[in-house]
Amino acid sequence: DADVTQTPRNRITKTGKRIMLECSQTKGHDRMYWYRQDPGLGLRLIYYSFDVKDINKGEISDGYSVSRQAQAKFSLSLESAIPNQTALYFCATSEPGTGAQETQYFGPGTRLLVL
């Protein structure tokens, strides 16, 4: 079984709808992240959480919210989806530390299309 899972893997929604993307991990990591990836723009950080009680905005948090329900679960919500939120969304986890300990482990991604 995959260590970091994301649901759904693909989603088509309409402008104005609220949707939630879910991420679960079995790695026991405290740190979790949500990124979006767009062609030519690379990975951009939306939100991150260093533990269950810690939530931080990333560089592109507008239009998104998150919930850290447990150490293993980190959900991303689009309150009112708009077409420019069409992207590939990745969840990632990591441990605190130095060097290779800082490796981020990514989920398989969620492809979101907002019509």
Added chain:
Amino acid sequence: RKEVEQDPGPFNVPEGATVAFNCTYSNSASQSFFWYRQDCRKEPKLLMSVYSSGNEDGRFTAQLNRASQYISLLIRDSKLSDSATYLCVVNIGYGGSQGNLIFGKGTKLSVKP
């Protein structure tokens, strides 16, 4: 200036070729450095960490030049399976809205038969 800059490529090389990618970073306080690999429509995965003394893993060699603030990745004897996008990643510590890892946009490599 972008935090982490890479040549987007694509680098089109024949099998067996040696290819090198460079990456520059702007934050002199950056603490650690990595190369990730991302296959088309897949998630990024760690390829190797980059150490000050340089490090090698099979056909892959990574170098760090702190004075000039650049990182390199050398791939020898390229294989078809090396075709992917290579992401340069820099850890800037606890970076506020940037989080701690900054990802470059990636360099695309295509190895041809």
